[in-house]
Amino acid sequence: MPDLHAAGAILIALGMFYGFINGRLRVELVSLLTIAAIALLLYVFPMPGQDKYAGLALAFEGFGHYALVTICSLMILGRGMVVTGALDPAARALAQIWRTNKSFALLFTLVVCMLLSMVINDTPVLVLMIPILVQMAVQGGMPASKTLMPVNAAILIGGMSTTIGTSTNLLVVSIANDLGMRPLNVFEFTPIVLFAMLPALPYMWLVMPRLLPDNTRAVAVESRHFLAKLRIAKDSTLRGKTIEEARGRLPDGVEAWLPPGAGGHVGHRVLATGTFEGLQEAARKLSATLAPNWLVERIRADSGRSGKDMMVAEMIIAPDSRLIGLTPKTAGFEGVAMLGIHHVRQPLRDTRPHTPDAPMKEGDVLLVMGMPDDLHRFAEADGLLQLEGGQEIVRSGKAPVAFAIMFGSVGLASAGLVPIAISALTGAILMFATGCVRFERVGRALSGQVIVLVAASIALGKFMLVSGAAGWLGGLMAAWLQYLPPAGVLAAIMVFVTTLTNFASNSAAAAVGTPIAFNIAAKLGLPAEPLVLAVLFGCNLCYATPVAYQTNMMILAEGDYTFGDYLRPGIPLVLIMVAALSASLVFWYGI
Template sequence: MATAAIITLIIIGVVVLLFATDWLPIDLVAILTMLALVLTGSISAEEGVAGFSNKATITVAFMFVLSEALLKTGALQVLAQRLSKLFKQNFNLGLLLMMLLIAFISAFVNNTPVVAVFIPVVIQIAHRAGLSPAKMLIPLSFASIFGGMCTLIGTSTNILVSGIAEKEGEAAIDLFAMSKMGIIFLVIGIVYMLIFGKKLLPNRANQDLKQRFNLRSYITEIEILEYSNSVNKAIMDAEMVKDLHLDVMEVRRSENKYNQPSGDFVLKANDVLKVRCNVDKIKTLKDQAKIVVATPIKIGDDDLKGKASTLVEMVISAESELHNKTLRELDFRRRFRAIPLAIQHRESISNEGIYDVKLRSGDIILAEVKTHYVKELKRIESKQKPPFVLLSEDVITDFDKPKFSLVLSLILIMIGLAAFNILDIMVGAISCVVMMVLFKVINMKELYKAINWKIIFLIAGTLSLGTAMVNTGLDVYIANFITYQLGSYGPVAIVSGLYLTTSMLTEIMSNNASAAIMAPIAIATAHGMDMEALPFLITVMFAASATFMTPVGYQTNAMVFSAGKYTFVDFFKVGVGLNILFWIAASILIPLLYF
């Protein structure tokens, strides 16, 4: 083996160690890798930075923007709200439909932001259904991985491997080239999770997770409007009370007040309920109300129809002018352009409405403001003696049907043109984003913010590994070794060996990094056996994405790892069987379907 190839192999070994130990951020490791390869002469300076102009890198960047544009329409929140009812009726059916929904979306939208949107929704669904979120978050991540493997644009790994293949002179991989095997993996994965995986998931108490997220209790008032489905129903049977476990403290009907009403108390139109609940439950009420045409409830005096709003928590400061005054006396709504939804008192609250409660230092007001006005509230907060301190802010995404239709139409056109090889996927993604900016679905500031620069730097940096392996001949050395050891057993053994090696690498380092290392080896192996490279490249694609045994190999696993309070053992117990099943299926079916 030549000296240059040995140096490259040593650098790869150090990179694997750094990825596995997490001593440095993965994007920094990728850039250091590029520098090391340039300084040791394995690649030129131009080849080192070529990853930033690679089609794969650019395509992935613009796919992040497409994902953000879709999320901004609020469509996924609507889908999630519909899904929550299924879990209450039938957990298995709910889990099946959730995984199918996540997989379908992840096949065409980058799965990382999809999982980010659904994590709080799944936690909320679990609380409503009386389940541990740990029973649902790993299936959420795994479903996004299953779906991402079904198309070229479903995951950055597939785009990266395709980009490496084109750079090495191979034909571009079609949008649905991996779909037939991907769908088989999807079926295997979902069946496994429904039969075996769900039994292996931990069942940790909800209370621990609530404490972890520090959910605060508020007092608010909810008016039941004429067309609400809670009219003429007992409190214990009212959907919003039952779903969110609201604590009804009082019912006000005309001039009459009913303190601590019993569960069989029948609600009427225009009843005002004083309830105790947390911020998430108030936000859920708002989200549900926005789905229907006629809003069935009011929170405080808010009809819930506002657009582009943000929930803020305002803590009354020690020397605040708000102390010992009511919201009515302060003309709070007009003065701060904020709609008060609830108040958190240190002691029990009196029977007056929230506008008539005497405020005290340390009380927290939960209010809704127009998103653009949050800056003004922060300016007020920065004064020498501020009336309040902003504790948190949470943007509310409303379902915007016209924008959703536009975004969906553009994405479908892009997919159609790419599927029939009329338009390159990179050009299609850029065109879609430009159209969305022109139609004001997303602005340039949001565009830059939507791109996950950590992933972009990771891809650009690790692409230099593949170039170095080709330049130094290391890919040929490894390919010849694989062919010598396994070639006599036929393509099944080669595919099996490539899959297993890539899968093991991915479990200890980034999926994109392992794909960047293994794709040149797959191409060299195909050339050494005088065969087409596509089956071997698809093997690397699947193996680099199908990582289930640890939370470090794939971003979505890492995201649910902390949210669900999982341990490494939890992932291993659920994922080891799935990894083995996928390896066996790939070894048998990829040769049958692609050779």
């Protein structure tokens, strides 16, 4: 039987898993309670040969661990790629392919998402893909409920193929390093996962969409359309062309026409209507701006001087607003730029002309750009109600810089020149130094939930090891696994960890599973590395429940999924990956 400390470690681990499964307490609170329980137990009952303060060092070790620093640095690198628009060209290319061939587009999207998530955290990749897939569904493509889950699965599979693909991978590798395993290169086990992708990719492409419902009606929402002016640049080749030629360059969903008195040919103004995203794309294609160029440059200069991001916000005209009855030309906006206006439907017949220069009325929605403080003052002074969730302006001029920093950070670690902890931290510092990520906005890059979860998992993993709990559990499992061939041992470990992952937390599963795998390897006379990778892979096979991983929750509302919608396609995918990964590990390590 386990001694006091081993039994305490097992009970704390069970309590952590129960807290995650139960769901009544937030993940952060469960993580902090786990750390507190370890600290209190080792303070009251110190480990043999140690004083009561040694336990505090073990309990709080995770907050200073290099794995946590690496994870935070990679979050900042991913944030830099998003806010600079470095991933936008890939998004536009995908959108274009979706308009031509839906079946091939899904396959291409799956492959691209796998490749992106190898070096960029899973969450930013999914954030990039959700609006594309939802918009393509609105425009007649495959229903979002049939594409979001396969794409999410592809992102998770890509994320498991490198040491930096997910925070869980880094956690498993760092715990294994602490236990004496050699450091693994960034792409060390990528070929193993690529082999396992071969049977999984056709399943995600051809079978998963058939197992998922068509929830188009349930999730369909009417996107707000804005009236806007496209200010054509002086050197634009569109000047002097007909409006039909201009319409040929517009993205789907955007309509354009000439203002009165234009004479039939494009001059310095074109009127348009569409969603904000559509108008942005139209401005890009027509070499135009949605606000006067001098005003945009002034706001951009203010952003550079203050170090704050430019924001775009929607504001509703309140009943007591001074703007009612005025036109955007006569309103005299100060410090902000109006990009468009949405005319609310009037109770009686609306006689306003269909133009952004029409008089404003109560309930109209303005789309405005400016600095956060200026937007707040504008809303207060002019009687406007700002809607929640302002959007940052992409700093596209920094996109090549952000891409170069990310490529350099990953490249240095991949070549083995420096550890990933050093290259990722250096990359994060460069993101701050070059302005790709604003230091005061770093909170948007870092996840407090991930930080405390990783810190608690590191502490729990260390306690499981030094208390002897991992050795006791490893011996118990080895007694059953000794009759299985190596592939069966690997598959059993993966299934065990996968079960914990899908119903609790992959970080907690990593903390418990990694030291147990080490002990099983020692007792069965197998190399530790493939068993540790079985734990790492098992932590990433989180397709079967919505609570298994944060990206699963992100697609829940967009696809209007139920719990059963995850189980039905998720369980077969888990079984395919377990079989393929087990066979691949046996072949790769020759065991």
